[in-house]
Structure formats: structure tokens, C-alpha cells
Amino acid sequence: MVSRKDNSLQSISVQLDGKNYTYWSYFMKNFLREKSMWSYVTGVRIKPTDETTTNYANLVDSWETDNSKIITWINNSVTHFIGIQLDKYETAKEVWVHLARLYTQSNFAKQYQLETYICALQQNDMSVQEFYSAMSNLWDQLAFTESAELRIFEPYMARREEQRLVQFLMALRNDFEGLHGKILHRSPLPYVDSVVNELLAEEIRLKSKADKGSVTPTTPSIFVAQRESPPRNQNRPAPKVSPEECDFCKENGHWKAHCPRLLGKGKQQQQQ
Template sequence: MAGRKDDSLQSISVQLDGKNYSYWTYVMKNFLRRKSMWGYVTGVCVKPADIKAADYAKSLDTWEADNAKIITWINNSVTHSIGAQLAKYETAKQVWDHLSKLYTQSNFAKQYQLEADIRALRQRDMDIQDFYSAMSKLWDQLALTESSELQAFSAYVTHREEKRLVQFLMALRDDFEGLRGTILHHSPLPSVDLVVHELLAEEIRWSLHSL
């Protein structure tokens, strides 16, 4: 840890807003593991307490510097209103535990909310790429609620991909009705990525015809 460059102002690409806790924890956990600092959050790396140890002062400085760095990273990746709640905590573990207690829901509650958000999402005035990105974000968060055993079950993964395709096609604007009907009659059904590729090509054709 000694000699480590000062990257305390670095932050992850996801900002916790209270609604995306599952995805935020996934990204932040991997970020901290990459920095070899996940143990500070889990409580494995505890604050040095043996004042008689020969390297006590150095170990304490290292621990306090890393602890402060993690708290800074977390503050840089949450909204201001959430960050304001964290000032009363002194350790990264306390901060993490507070956020977990505040935003962790049961898997069923999270699944219910995400399923509802997916059903409510419509393309409307979004282009295909933006719409696909919005839908993918919800799918990814929903996947985080699945057990590793379920994700390893090939029949379930196939069913999930077919379900995603139906959700995506149902939410498209009526402009794509012709292409949607053609896709639904494919056997076997194409992947969502392949469908997005076709829709992007169709979008380009429309833009060229409108010139």
C-alpha cells in the first residue's frame, strides 16, 4: 500500500440515487476489489489496535489513509442528498453498512419494481440505441437479483432472453410494426442484439429516405 498514487478523487461511472442500489453495489464492489480494498468494507481489514507493535504508527497511517480514500470514493459516487447522510460515519464499513440498511430490499421487492419499470418503459421519441440502452439498464439490474444457480441453468437463460425480446418488441413505436411482425415469425427467434442491429439499419434507411 505504501507508494500508492493518490487516486482519491477517482470515482466509478455509476451514481447511487437510491433506486439503483443493486447495480451500484455491484460496480463499487468490483472497483474496490480491483484496488485490493474490499476488506475495509467487509471488516476484514480492521483498524490497527496494538499500540505496542513495532509498525503500529505506519500501519495506522496506511489504514486511515485507505479508509478515508474509500469514503471519498463512495461520496464521489452518490448524490449530494445521500452523501450528506454519511458525514457522521468514520469508517468505510460504517458507511457501507448504513447504505445497505437503507437501500437493501428483498429480492422479490426489487424484482417487482424492476419488472414494473420494464413493463412501463416505451420507446416513444427515443432512437433505437437510446431505447435499447434504457431497457438494457433495467435488464442488467434485474439480472443482479438472480441466484448464480439460476443463471447457470441454460433453459432459464434461454427463456429469459426470449422474454427480453418480447418486452423489447412490445415497447417499440408502431413505426416498426412491419419489422416487428416479421421478427416474431422467425424460427428460431433471433437474439435481442440481432434485432437491435436490424432496427438500427431500418432507422438509417428512414433517415436516408427523409433527406
């Protein structure tokens, strides 16, 4: 089995998921044309059957190699669920017809489906860049449902860009309400891609603000601790806890302020 990591077997970056067939088929068709292999899909280049042809074996081998390469390219550009349905087909044409029959919708039905997806899409937990990519993918698919005449009509294209801007801004999270209100009041209105940078900068600012607000002190300041518990003066003797010896009469059991001799002497002096 050929490894999917082989760069020669990687085709387009768009992956068919069943909802974006018009978008996917456009890129796949152009990719095969660039490789000069679109004729295998249309059936113009068929497998040689005349065994009398010169170099018949080499021609068959070359056709089978290219046919298998196209099938591998297609298989590598679809989801796994779609890919497992392709193993019953032998040619690139059969694979292409099967996918077209399965996923081709009328232009109006496809437009209705995409408009519904766009209206329902909200930023929610997506980053600005992720949300812009998701919305752009839907807009690009919707553009394929437009006629060529509309694409060259400048008033329509200007109106389409305004509509995209409104759709994008109104689906942003409430975090950006202040900014998108200012954008909608600009005249003329800017294109969506020109305001994405502003939104990215605002996203960074909001994240920085949220990070700062979440920081809380875990330990009290050393200066607060010093004010609450001032250090003891090391040169000052600590007070006595219990009376031991009176400094006046030198007897134990009381302080000098309560010395009976000193108190008696004071009374005598008052009586005199």
C-alpha cells in the first residue's frame, strides 16, 4: 500500500467531506488538468485493448499507472468515510462519476444549504483566525454558485463584500462588540480581510487583560508583616514576668511599687 506521506501522491489541500463537492471538484479538476490527466476522468483516454498495437504491454502499463495515481490522489483528498466507498471502482472515471452523482446538488439547493450554514456559524470558542477561516470556506463555496455575469458586475460584488462583513462581525463573541460597532459605522465599509488584523490585535489585548486579572497575591507583603509585628528593641530589657526581688527593700515577693516599707514611709511623711 502506498504511504499517504508520499508528496507525489498528495494533490489538493481541500478535502471532500460531502458538503463541499462543488468547491472540491473545482480544485481537483484543475489539479488533474495541470497534470495532463483530466482526459482519464472524462473517458477520452481509455485503457488500450488492441493487443496487436506496437508496445501494447507498455501502453497498458502506463495507462494503469496513471489511472491508479489519479484514484490515489482522489482518495487522499476525501474523508475516510467517503474513501472506503471507492474501493469497488476500477477506473478514475468511475470514481469521479460516483462522487458527482452522490454529492452534486442543484445550484439553488446548494446555495440554500450554504446560506443556512453561514447564518448558523458563530465564533464561540474559536480564535479570530480559526473563525475567519471557517467563514471564508463557506463564502468561497457560495461564490461557486454565482453566475459568471454576477462576478463581473461591480455593484453586486460591492454588495456581497458588505454582506460578508456584516455576517462576520455579527457572529463574533460579545468580547468584540465595542470594536465591531465602530467598524460598522465606517464609511465606506472596509473589506473583511482588512479588519481581521484589528480583531487579532484586540484578541491579544483582551487575553493579556484577562491574564493580568487572574493573578492574585498568595503571601502577605513583608512590609505589612513588619507593620503588624514591629521588631523588639534588642537593647531594651524584657519586663519581668513575676515579682522576684524588690529593688527598695531587697525582699522577695513584690515589686518596688508595692513595697510595704516604701508605702509606710510615704504615709509617715504625709502625716508630718
